[in-house]
Amino acid sequence: MNMDEQSGRLSVNGHTRIFGLIGNPVGHTMSPVIHNTLAEYYGHNLIYGAFPVAEDPVKAVEGAYALGIQGLNVTVPHKSAAIPALFEIDDFAAKIGAVNTLVRVEGKGFKGYNTDMPGLYRAMEWEGIRIEGERIVILGAGGAARAVAMMAADKGASQVFVLNRTPGKAQAIADEIKRLYPNCPMTAGSLFDYQQLPEGKYLCIQATSTGMSPHTDQAVIEDPAFYGRIHTAFDLVYNPYETRFMGLARQAGARAYNGLNMLLYQGVIAYELWNGIRVGTEAVDRVRRRLKEEMGL
């Protein structure tokens, strides 16, 4: 965001580059906080807003290109439906089958990327959590779980178990990943199949929507015996900041993290793609503080 140093006022002019988010709903998004804070930090003359797109994301993306919009984030429910509007899609985003970041290429259109999974990976690196060679349990089989499973296979997890309320959806993910990564041992099951996990302790990534505000008293699995099988618990949910899943894992002696850093880093990586820079730790820390303020923490 371009701030006038003397007056401290926002300065938007004819050179201001415009970015934004399309999705439905977008009222609660934190993406403007991430991008406008980074623009302010780097003194970039850009502004980021949220565009509610109820239907036809293809038309919205084509319209954004016609209007000279420089980049877009895409959120639920358009992450897959926006793909036909793109002139090119990054390989990993194509495997996931969903994009969340569109980069304008002058004269061609938008190229699609998925920064959610690199964002999760960077958030885990930041916490010192490894994927390589790790035994992983993924809870859920929705869009996020599918992408997490793809990342786990791509980064060389030694074993992956995908457990979901609807086991058929977990099986569909495992089948697809076995096709793309034949060397990754991936097993699907129901939420009760944690009882069948082979000996040892696991990294567990919670990728269901259970426990999200206002249903903060819920966890996808309640049995303390399950949490005894986990050394690290990573919840993709970040609202509330401390989920019940995290609390149960901590009670059983595991380390536990929420999804706020994943949200933060997916935004940071999008900002890097749009501006051709590497965002430094001081800027990341500033965004983290702003996000927490926004959440009243």
Ligand code: NAP
């Ligand atoms: P989704 O496609 O709607 O999938 C929802 C998943 O939750 C499904 O596996 C569903 O099981 C399961 N589920 C829902 N209610 C349940 C319940 N009561 N008991 C057991 N399982 C239940 O959603 P998504 O896009 O994958 O997102 C999942 C979560 O990840 C959301 O909370 C989202 O906010 C979070 N997320 C966070 C970030 C971040 O940056 N931190 C990024 C992406 C997503 P069924 O298949 O049986 O219906």
